[in-house]
Every structure is written in C-alpha cells, then in structure tokens.
Amino acid sequence: MAVHNADIAAALDQIADLLELQNANPFRVRAYRNAARIAGGLRFDIAARLARGLELPKIPGIGADLAGKIRELAARGSCELLDRLKAGAPAGITDLLRLPGLGPKRVRALHQELGIGSLAALQRAARDGRLRALPGFGEKTEQRLLAAVSAHLSKARRFKLALAAQYAEPYAAWLRKAPGAREVVVAGSYRRMKETVGDLDFLVSAQPRNRVIERFTAYAEVREVLASGATKASVRLASGIQADLRVVPPGSLGAALHYFTGSKAHNIALRRSARERGLKVNEYGLFRGAQRIAGDTEASVYAALELPWIPPELREDQGEIEAARRGALPHLIELGDLRGDLHVHTRATDGRNTAREMALAARARGLQYVAITDHSQRQTLVHGLDAVRLAKQIDEIERLDRELQGITLLTGVEVDILEDGSLDLPDSILSRLDVVVAAVHSRFNLPRARQTERILRALDHPLVRLLAHPSGRLIDERDPYDVDMQAVIRKARARGVCLELNAQPDRLDLSDVHCRMAKDEGVLVCINSDAHAADGFEVLACGVGQARRGWLERGDVLNARPLSGLRRLLNRGRS
Ligand code: DGT
Ligand code: CA
Ligand code: CA
Numbered sequence: 001m002a003v004h005n006a007d008i009a010a011a012l013d014q015i016a017d018l019l020e021l022q023n024a025n026p027f028r029v030r031a032y033r034n035a036a037r038i039a040g041g042l043r044f045d046i047a048a049r050l051a052r053g054l055e056l057p058k059i060p061g062i063g064a065d066l067a068g069k070i071r072e073l074a075a076r077g078s079c080e081l082l083d084r085l086k087a088g089a090p091a092g093i094t095d096l097l098r099l100p101g102l103g104p105k106r107v108r109a110l111h112q113e114l115g116i117g118s119l120a121a122l123q124r125a126a127r128d129g130r131l132r133a134l135p136g137f138g139e140k141t142e143q144r145l146l147a148a149v150s151a152h153l154s155k156a157r158r159f160k161l162a163l164a165a166q167y168a169e170p171y172a173a174w175l176r177k178a179p180g181a182r183e184v185v186v187a188g189s190y191r192r193m194k195e196t197v198g199d200l201d202f203l204v205s206a207q208p209r210n211r212v213i214e215r216f217t218a219y220a221e222v223r224e225v226l227a228s229g230a231t232k233a234s235v236r237l238a239s240g241i242q243a244d245l246r247v248v249p250p251g252s253l254g255a256a257l258h259y260f261t262g263s264k265a266h267n268i269a270l271r272r273s274a275r276e277r278g279l280k281v282n283e284y285g286l287f288r289g290a291q292r293i294a295g296d297t298e299a300s301v302y303a304a305l306e307l308p309w310i311p312p313e314l315r316e317d318q319g320e321i322e323a324a325r326r327g328a329l330p331h332l333i334e335l336g337d338l339r340g341d342l343h344v345h346t347r348a349t350d351g352r353n354t355a356r357e358m359a360l361a362a363r364a365r366g367l368q369y370v371a372i373t374d375h376s377q378r379q380t381l382v383h384g385l386d387a388v389r390l391a392k393q394i395d396e397i398e399r400l401d402r403e404l405q406g407i408t409l410l411t412g413v414e415v416d417i418l419e420d421g422s423l424d425l426p427d428s429i430l431s432r433l434d435v436v437v438a439a440v441h442s443r444f445n446l447p448r449a450r451q452t453e454r455i456l457r458a459l460d461h462p463l464v465r466l467l468a469h470p471s472g473r474l475i476d477e478r479d480p481y482d483v484d485m486q487a488v489i490r491k492a493r494a495r496g497v498c499l500e501l502n503a504q505p506d507r508l509d510l511s512d513v514h515c516r517m518a519k520d521e522g523v524l525v526c527i528n529s530d531a532h533a534a535d536g537f538e539v540l541a542c543g544v545g546q547a548r549r550g551w552l553e554r555g556d557v558l559n560a561r562p563l564s565g566l567r568r569l570l571n572r573g574r575s
Contacts, residue, residue: 002220003047006166007239008073009040011082015069017094018085020104021111026381034532035066038352040163043535047074060533061352090117099148100479101141101445109134123149158196159241160475162505162542165190167221167241168200174219175202175245180210182250187260192312193545195475195508199242201260205253212247252284255295259283265317266310273321274305313548332548333527335541337560340369342435343414343468343500343528344536348393349374350382352533355393355409356400361534363407369563371410371435372397376424378416379441385413387429394432408563410434414468419443421457423464430463435570437500439468440481448482455483459491465570466526466558467492469502469509477506485514489521496572498524498558501550503543515550524569525550526558 016032038061039046046056056067072079095118096107110116113134116125125131126146132139159167168186175184181204185191188201204212213233217225226234226242233245248256259267259282271281280287285295286304294304302309307324311332314320323329344358345351351358355372362370374393375384385393394411401409412435416424423430423438430436438458446454458464470488471480492499499518501510510518510525518525527543529536547557554560558569 003074003077004166004239005039005042005046006163007077008046008070009036011073011078012036012039012069014094015082015085017097018082018089020097021089021093021108022085023104023108030381031061031066034061034350034352035070038062038533039070041533041535041538043538046070050074059352060347092118092120095119096122098477099145099152101144101148106136109136119149119153123153156198157240158198158476160196160505161190161193161545162539164197164200164241167237167239171200171219171221171237171243172202175204175212175215178204178206178210178212178215180207181212181215182206183253185257187257188262191261192263192315193542193549195511195546199244202243202245203253203256203260204245204247205250205256206247208249210247213245216243216245246283248283250296252295254297254300255281255285256283258298258301261298261312261315263316266315266320269317269321270305277305279304311548313545314551316549330551330553333544333552333554333557333560335544336366337554337557338367338527338540338544339562340367340371340408340410340559340566341529341531341537341540342371342410342412342466342526342559343373343437343502343530344370345374345414345530345532346372348389349379349384350532355397356404357534358531359400359404359407359409361531361537363404365537367407367537369408369410369566371412371437373412373414373435373437376413376415378418378424384416384424387425390425390429391432412437414439416441417454417458419446419454421454423458423461427463433463434567435465436461436463437466437468438464440472444472444478444481446481448484451481452484452487455488456491459488459495459497464495464497466498466500468500468528468530469507470499471509471511471514473507473509473511475506475508480509486517489514489518489523492518492523493521496569498526498569501525501527501543501547502530503527503539503541503546504530505539505542508542508546510546510550512546512549515547515552519550519552519556524558525552525556528559 012032013036016029020029038059050071069079093111096102114125114130116122126142131137131142168190172184172186175181183205185203186200187203189197190200206212213228216233217228217235221237222235223238224236226236231247236242246256246260274281285292286301294300299309308329310320310324341362346355346358359370375382377384377386390413397409397411411433413433414437417438417440418424473480499510515525527547529540531537
C-alpha cells in the first residue's frame with residue numbers, strides 16, 4: 001500500500017501533537033510541525049522516490065535525524081518514535097487537540113485528572129458535569145466544550161482541497177489507463193475548488209465495452225468497495241476518503257460533467273430556468289420533449305439555455321445564473337495574472353530558505369516582485385525580528401535587489417498586532433519598509449467588540465498596507481476570531497488598506513464570501529503564498545481558486561498589478 005506525502009505529513013504532525021502533550025521542548029515540537037508542512041508540500045512523491053532507490057534531496061529544515069524518520073514513515077507508514085509515543089498515550093487523545101479551546105495544557109489536565117483520552121470520553125464527562133471541578137475549567141467552559149465536541153462528532157469528515165488533490169490526481173492518472181477510457185475528470189466540489197471536499201466524484205467518458213469500473217475498484221488504495229455496478233461504483237480509500245465513479249458515453253460527457261460538478265443548488269436553479277423554456281436537463285443531456293438538443297459539451301448545455309458557460313467556481317447559486325443572463329459574469333482572475341507576492345518568510349524567522357533563494361524561486365515562477373515579510377519580535381518562538389535585526393535585513397534586501405536581475409525585492413515585515421491594536425515594532429523602523437503587513441497572532445479569544453476595535457486600530461495606523469489572514473481561522477482546527485468583518489472591510493476601504501487572501505491550504509483566509517464582500521466594497525485583495533520555503537509558491541494556485549470562488553477579477557487583486565501600479569498603491573496615503 002502506497003504511503004503518500006500527506007500520510008507522512010499526518011504522522012509527523014501526530015508526533016508533534018504527542019510530544020506537545022508530553023510537554024516536550026517547544027523547538028522540538030516545532031521541528032516536527034515544520035517537517036510535516038514540508039513533507040505535505042513537496043512536489044515529488046517521497047515513497048515512490050525512495051522505492052526507486054533514490055535518496056531524498058537535501059531539504060532545508062530537514063536534518064539527518066528527521067530525514068531518517070521520513071524514510072521510516074515512507075517505508076511502513078509509521079516509525080519507531082511514533083510507535084513509542086502512541087504506546088504511551090490513549091489512542092484518541094490527539095483528537096482532543098482539534099477542538100477549539102483545548103490546548104496541550106488542558107488536554108493533559110483532562111487526561112491526568114479525569115482519565116479522558118478521547119472525544120467520546122470528553123463528551124460523557126461534560127454531559128455528567130465532571131469538567132467544572134477541574135481548576136481553570138468552570139461551568140461555562142464545560143458547556144462550551146460540550147457544544148464543541150458534539151458539533152465535531154456529528155460533522156462528517158471533510159478533506160482540505162490540497163490534501164484531496166494528493167489522493168485524486170494519482171487516482172485519475174490510474175483511471176486514464178483503463179482500457180476504453182477517453183476523458184477522466186474529477187467533478188463535484190473538487191472541480192469547484194471548494195476549500196474542503198466531502199468526497200471525490202470521478203467522471204469517465206468511455207467506449208461501450210470498457211474496463212473502467214474494474215480498474216477503479218482494483219486501485220491499490222481501495223480499502224472497501226461500497227458499490228459496484230455497470231456504470232457506477234463507490235469505494236473508500238485507505239486514507240478514509242470516499243470516491244464515486246460514473247462512466248458515461250463520450251456523447252453525453254458534457255451533460256454528465258455539468259450534473260456532477262454541481263453544486264446541487266446551481267443545478268436546481270438551472271433546471272428551473274430550463275423548465276421555464278419548456279426544456280429538461282439531466283445528467284444525460286438537455287431535452288425538448290423526447291428530443292435531445294444538447295449535452296456533448298458543457299458549453300452546449302448552457303448555450304441551449306442561451307447562457308454563456310459558467311466557470312465551476314461560481315456554480316453555487318449565488319447570483320451567477322442571473323449574471324450570466326445579463327452578460328455580467330466576472331472575468332475571473334487566473335494564476336498567470338499574479339505579478340508578485342507580498343508575504344514571504346526566510347530563515348531570519350521561521351522560513352527555511354534565504355531571501356536570495358526565495359527571490360530566485362519567485363523569479364523562476366515568473367513573478368515580477370516579492371516582498372520579504374518575516375515575523376516581528378513578539379514571535380519569540382520563531383526568533384521574530386526586533387528593530388535592530390530588521391534594519392540589518394532591510395540593508396541586506398536592498399543589496400540583494402540591486403544585485404539580482406529579473407525580480408524586484410521589496411522590504412517588509414509581518415508585524416504582530418498587539419492586544420490593544422498597536423504594532424509590535426516602532427514607526428521609526430516600519431517607515432523604512434516598502435510594505436507593512438499586519439497580523440493577529442495572539443489573544444484569539446477576545447470578545448467581538450474588543451477584537452474588532454483592536455483590528456480597526458491597527459488599520460488606522462498610517463503605515464499598515466495589508467492585513468494578513470484577516471479572520472485567523474485554520475480550517476478544521478481553529479475557528480475564525482470573533483470579529484465584525486464588515487467593519488474591518490469598511491475600515492480597510494476608508495484607509496486604503498488591502499486584505500490578504502492567504503493561500504496556505506489550511507488557511508485560505510479571506511474566505512470566498514469575504515472576498516466578494518471586499519470586492520463589493522472596493523477593497524483590493526492580495527493573494528499571498530505566505531511561503532516558508534522556496535517551493536512554497538505552489539499554494540498560490542489554491543489561493544487563486546478561492547479568489548475565483550469569491551468572484552474576483554484581475555482588477556480586484558493588488559498583486560495582479562505590475563510593479564509600478566503596486567508602488568503607487570503602496571505609497572498612497574503616505575506623506
Ligand atoms: P461534497 O462532496 O460534499 O464536497 O460536495 P459535492 O458538491 O461534490 O457533492 P456530492 O459529492 O454529493 O455530489 C456531486 C455533485 O452531484 C453535486 O455537486 C451535484 C450533483 N448532485 C448530487 N446529488 C444531487 C441531487 O440530488 N440533485 C442534483 N440536481 N444534483 C445532485
Ligand atoms: Ca463530492
Ligand atoms: Ca459524491
């Protein structure tokens with residue numbers, strides 16, 4: 001059974017969790033977290049490479065010891081350290097860390113004092129009123145945890161888009177080799193670039209006597225065949241993700257693609273519109289009475305309804321059909337429109353490459369400019385920059401910028417917004433930078449009014465040009481902080497500040513809905529990689545997917561501007 005990079009990343013993350021629960025050295029925990037992120041983002045398949053007898057390349061951030069762990073994980077899905085850590089802890093204890101409001105300290109207390117080692121045990125204890133007795137818990141915390149654990153347990157597991165891609169793409173490649181298969185598409189929420197997907201929906205066009213179903217169920221990672229018929233099948237993979245398959249004749253691929261891309265709400269709205277024209281749409285085609293009038297391509301389905309083709313990312317029944325009818329569909333931003341990146345880390349803080357390496361990687365990706373924005377002093381765990389170190393970095397970046405051809409380096413910082421809304425570095429140093437990116441990294445639990453006031457105050461600071469990951473959420477891990485996003489967006493407009501769409505697959509923050517709100521208010525969005533390594537620019541594709549779901553066009557995106565336009569916007573409002 002193949003071990004995917006994602007599985008290696010999950011194992012490394014689990015090691016970090018278990019070490020954290022043992023109160024291990026935070027730097028050691030962090031090393032495993034970093035390694036998890038690196039492994040999850042690598043462009044080559046680790047296990048396949050090792051199986052071919054090749055060595056792992058030298059990867060900054062992965063020393064000999066970690067590389068050994070990764071080799072072990074790639075070979076058998078676990079390693080000696082993980083086995084040992086798991087043996088010393090209840091099987092479900094790391095699940096507790098996924099709940100909002102539960103950090104390692106509290107989970108340790110729950111386990112040591114009450115023997116709680118799983119979500120189910122926590123739910124029981126909260127129901128029985130046994131948590132409130134613990135120091136630092138109380139009745140309110142108990143109720144909050146009960147609600148959180150119940151919500152978590154009732155929610156079907158969804159997969160982040162980038163993770164789903166790691167399972168979907170090799171599977172699609174496998175299916176393409178099925179005798180008789182023509183086209184293989186992953187439809188559903190995956191094609192709509194939703195930030196998480198519930199399952200994978202494969203659609204294959206094929207000749208009459210094909211072997212697609214056989215090949216689908218014979219895939220090495222299939223753990224369970226849930227259903228298997230003449231034209232459809234469903235399986236569950238070892239990773240836990242479910243995959244559905246439909247096999248259709250080539251002539252109805254368009255109609256099937258439209259149907260299985262969804263969303264369900266979009267399909268229902270479109271069917272209604274067809275009915276008003278005396279037409280019928282289903283997964284086989286578009287019909288007038290018994291006569292089939294369209295369905296070989298998706299565009300033909302829309303054309304028969306006198307509509308232009310609607311990009312999958314818009315198909316959520318959020319006004320896209322009306323916009324199409326009025327000829328007012330947005331001309332959505334594309335990956336190739338991005339000219340630069342304004343949020344990038346280096347070894348000075350928690351990145352793994354030097355500024356030079358990051359700049360060369362950005363250039364190789366075809367970017368015109370890149371801002372180096374390391375953390376500020378408050379972030380002690382990652383050696384955040386104080387004014388003295390930042391001043392040195394500015395000199396270094398300026399030197400580098402003069403030296404390197406074909407890429408412009410901008411100076412910047414990702415400065416912490418402190419609890420009172422002031423910034424973590426003095427104006428005397430911030431005023432030397434091309435771009436000040438402000439971000440909340442602490443006190444996520446402030447009450448709404450105070451959190452909002454804190455962020456608005458930071459936006460009022462005349463040097464702040466960009467608000468990083470504006471909601472602070474980590475998909476499935478940390479809820480957004482309680483903040484009045486409408487007020488933030490309005491303030492951003494008033495101050496000429498841009499909002500970041502952080503493209504990290506577990507952030508994708510702004511959300512699609514907030515992108516659209518920003519656009520409607522005339523606030524520019526900046527799609528940043530938040531890259532921590534030279535290969536970290538790949539995530540920009542996820543960010544662009546999210547931006548497209550938020551109806552953003554090139555003109556709505558700050559870093560789609562060429563350098564000259566960018567400079568004008570960054571200098572706006574400065575004396
Ligand atoms: P997911 O998997 O939860 O992330 O979301 P989807 O959108 O991939 O949903 P899924 O996998 O249940 O179904 C795939 C597509 O099939 C869906 O987007 C639209 C279509 N579909 C499924 N059930 C229905 C239905 O009852 N009516 C209509 N019109 N379309 C459906
Ligand atoms: Ca699906
Ligand atoms: Ca499905």
